[in-house]
Amino acid sequence: MKKLIIEVRVNEYAMRDENPNVPWTPDEIARDAAAIQAAGASILHFHARKPDGSPDHAYKAYAAVIRAIRGASDLMVHPTLGQITIQGDEARVAHIPRLAEDPRLRPEFASLDLGSTNIDIYNPEAKRFLTTNKAYVNTTETLIYLAKRFKEVGVRPVVVCWSVPFVRAMEAFFDMDLLPSPAYALLVHTGGGQFGGHPPTPAGLRAFLDVLPPGRPIEWSVSSKPGNLFPTAAQAIQLGGHVAIGVGDNPYTELGAPTNAELVRRVVEMAESYGREVATPGEARRMLGIAPR
Ligand code: ZN
Numbered sequence: 001m002k003k004l005i006i007e008v009r010v011n012e013y014a015m016r017d018e019n020p021n022v023p024w025t026p027d028e029i030a031r032d033a034a035a036i037q038a039a040g041a042s043i044l045h046f047h048a049r050k051p052d053g054s055p056d057h058a059y060k061a062y063a064a065v066i067r068a069i070r071g072a073s074d075l076m077v078h079p080t081l082g083q084i085t086i087q088g089d090e091a092r093v094a095h096i097p098r099l100a101e102d103p104r105l106r107p108e109f110a111s112l113d114l115g116s117t118n119i120d121i122y123n124p125e126a127k128r129f130l131t132t133n134k135a136y137v138n139t140t141e142t143l144i145y146l147a148k149r150f151k152e153v154g155v156r157p158v159v160v161c162w163s164v165p166f167v168r169a170m171e172a173f174f175d176m177d178l179l180p181s182p183a184y185a186l187l188v189h190t191g192g193g194q195f196g197g198h199p200p201t202p203a204g205l206r207a208f209l210d211v212l213p214p215g216r217p218i219e220w221s222v223s224s225k226p227g228n229l230f231p232t233a234a235q236a237i238q239l240g241g242h243v244a245i246g247v248g249d250n251p252y253t254e255l256g257a258p259t260n261a262e263l264v265r266r267v268v269e270m271a272e273s274y275g276r277e278v279a280t281p282g283e284a285r286r287m288l289g290i291a292p293r
């Protein structure tokens with residue numbers, strides 16, 4: 001079976017109340033980069049953060065984190081677009097072309113969420129939503145703009161799919177020659193009171209896989225935000241998919257609030273128990289058709 005690509009979603013916008021091991025600063029992310037690569041990861045997804053943990057969407061912040069990651073590891077880099085924290089296509093994506101101008105800072109990946117979804121979180125104890133207006137909106141116009149910009153500047157999309165319609169849209173983007181071969185797709189599962197993605201269950205993953213465009217070159221991975229990814233990861237490992245995990249997505253308090261590297265070690269152990277070897281960053285690059293640095 002093909003080797004397993006492990007991506008680590010190191011921090012998102014997670015605070016440290018439930019898991020103190022969320023890296024925020026470039027130095028903290030660099031320490032995690034070295035540790036997760038040693039454990040078996042090949043891609044690092046990050047959100048630039050200020051020293052107090054608040055979001056930092058400045059070009060300088062992304063550049064500092066990428067420099068730090070590359071000083072400490074050979075990992076492929078996947079910065080966020082800022083999701084709903086930034087309004088407007090150009091403002092959301094501005095740091096990516098600017099980073100791509102400098103080969104030392106050009107990220108291998110940037111996220112392309114192929115659709116829109118509500119992401120308010122429901123609290124069943126309080127019987128209410130914590131917010132009622134968080135829509136993650138990506139119009140088709142925005143998606144075409146982003147896909148073209150990424151292609152122009154040599155950055156691969158991580159095709160993020162929150163539900164079946166996102167996966168179905170891949171067919172059109174392949175058809176318009178706006179997705180690379182292979183495309184790297186992230187199938188998003190959401191537990192807890194987050195209904196934006198599929199439940200982290202066998203049925204949740206199966207529903208995604210049932211509508212993958214047939215005959216198209218796709219390497220798919222699974223995540224769960226929030227929620228424990230391990231049952232879905234086990235299923236993905238057996239079905240030839242890949243795994244994207246991290247304390248940014250879920251604090252894993254049930255596992256004693258581990259570090260990112262500890263999560264990777266658990267995924268590697270699980271993969272080995274199913275007879276699946278783990279890809280090095282170099283091997284993952286070849287599998288995804290990305291030139292060596
Ligand atoms: Zn993210």
